[in-house]
Amino acid sequence: MKTRILLPLAGAALLAVTGCHTSMNSIENAQKTGQRQMISDSRVITDGSLAKKVSFVGVNQSMTPGGFLKIQIELLNRKHSLQRFSYQFEWFDANGMQINNIVSPTVPDQIEGGESKFISSVAPTSACKDFRVKFIEN
Amino acid sequence: MKKIILLSVMAAALPLLVGGCATPAHYIQTGGRESLVNVNQINIQDFIQAANDATSDLLASGALDKVANPPAVLAISRIVNNTGQQIDTDLLTKKIRVALLNSGKAQTTTTMGLGGTAEDPMAKGLQQENEFMNDQKTTRKPDFTLSGKIIQTIARAGSTRQATYSFQLSLTDARTGLAVWEGEKEITKQGARPAVGF
Numbered sequence: 001m002k003t004r005i006l007l008p009l010a011g012a013a014l015l016a017v018t019g020c021h022t023s024m025n026s027i028e029n030a031q032k033t034g035q036r037q038m039i040s041d042s043r044v045i046t047d048g049s050l051a052k053k054v055s056f057v058g059v060n061q062s063m064t065p066g067g068f069l070k071i072q073i074e075l076l077n078r079k080h081s082l083q084r085f086s087y088q089f090e091w092f093d094a095n096g097m098q099i100n101n102i103v104s105p106t107v108p109d110q111i112e113g114g115e116s117k118f119i120s121s122v123a124p125t126s127a128c129k130d131f132r133v134k135f136i137e138n
Numbered sequence: 139m140k141k142i143i144l145l146s147v148m149a150a151a152l153p154l155l156v157g158g159c160a161t162p163a164h165y166i167q168t169g170g171r172e173s174l175v176n177v178n179q180i181n182i183q184d185f186i187q188a189a190n191d192a193t194s195d196l197l198a199s200g201a202l203d204k205v206a207n208p209p210a211v212l213a214i215s216r217i218v219n220n221t222g223q224q225i226d227t228d229l230l231t232k233k234i235r236v237a238l239l240n241s242g243k244a245q246t247t248t249t250m251g252l253g254g255t256a257e258d259p260m261a262k263g264l265q266q267e268n269e270f271m272n273d274q275k276t277t278r279k280p281d282f283t284l285s286g287k288i289i290q291t292i293a294r295a296g297s298t299r300q301a302t303y304s305f306q307l308s309l310t311d312a313r314t315g316l317a318v319w320e321g322e323k324e325i326t327k328q329g330a331r332p333a334v335g336f
Contacts, residue, residue: 064197064198064199064200065198065199065200065203066197066198066200066202066203066243068197068198068241070198086171100240101237101240102189102233102236102237102240103186103189103190103193103233103234103236103237104186104190105169105183105186105187105190106167106169106170106171106183107187108171121194122194122195122197122198124193124197124237124240124241125240125241125242126241126242136171138171
């Protein structure tokens with residue numbers, strides 16, 4: 001009788017534990033041809049919970065052929081479950097003034113457990129010199 | 139007496155019951171996290187995201203830089219709506235136009251349109267009058283045309299519904315007729331149909 005009750009319970013517990021569990025393996029070339037131009041970054045963390053789950057690995061930048069700043073941020077999911085978040089890029093000119101961008105979306109995104117992921121954006125004008133990216137947990 | 143007290147309490151509670159759960163009207167950031175999400179229709183945040191991706195990709199490609207007299211002149215061609223809903227494709231193209239104009243890389247003609255119709259008939263009339271008075275062509279022909287398609291793909295499994303919206307865009311060189319840039323942004327939304335209700 002006890003077994004009859006315990007078995008479904010054990011099954012449910014197993015589902016609860018493994019149901020959201022995701023993890024990711026990856027492979028890449030060891031000898032890199034491309035060299036990322038990493039830049040030093042400044043971080044403001046007000047949501048420690050999100051920072052513990054999804055961390056910033058680094059930021060690199062390049063210029064497009066048209067002279068626009070392109071920013072790429074590497075993120076890493078430190079947990080073994082899918083994390084959902086939203087981010088938004090903001091751009092600033094040489095005087096530190098924010099540049100109005102009609103197409104500056106709050107992008108909903110997700111990252112699998114243990115996954116390393118890149119997000120990137122191109123500056124809306126060649127006048128953009130600095131940037132800020134805001135992250136929020138969904 | 140009891141009846142009067144009961145009625146008074148009920149009368150006082152009625153507005154709370156009716157209005158208590160309703161969210162008062164308030165402003166939200168357009169396309170922000172508070173925006174409503176519908177599986178079966180394209181929301182404003184989807185248009186913003188698609189326009190942003192297309193603009194970023196187009197600017198990064200450098201395709202607009204390959205013109206003799208920058209900035210490039212762009213004409214908007216046909217954007218086919220292949221979804222099941224009625225949408226104004228300007229929600230996509232206008233955002234791209236504004237972003238490209240602000241970037242300084244392209245300007246859009248408003249006196250030349252699909253089927254000879256001008257977006258701004260008055261500007262076209264004045265332009266023609268100007269050409270007639272000066273006896274010379276002043277109209278700059280477009281360097282590129284922008285065309286595209288919006289496609290909806292629906293999938294269902296049990297009560298779960300999924301819709302993918304594909305925003306496909308092509309930038310064609312008006313001299314050669316060749317697509318010099320092409321972009322596609324796919325947005326997929328998933329949701330469960332409520333067990334009760336519509």
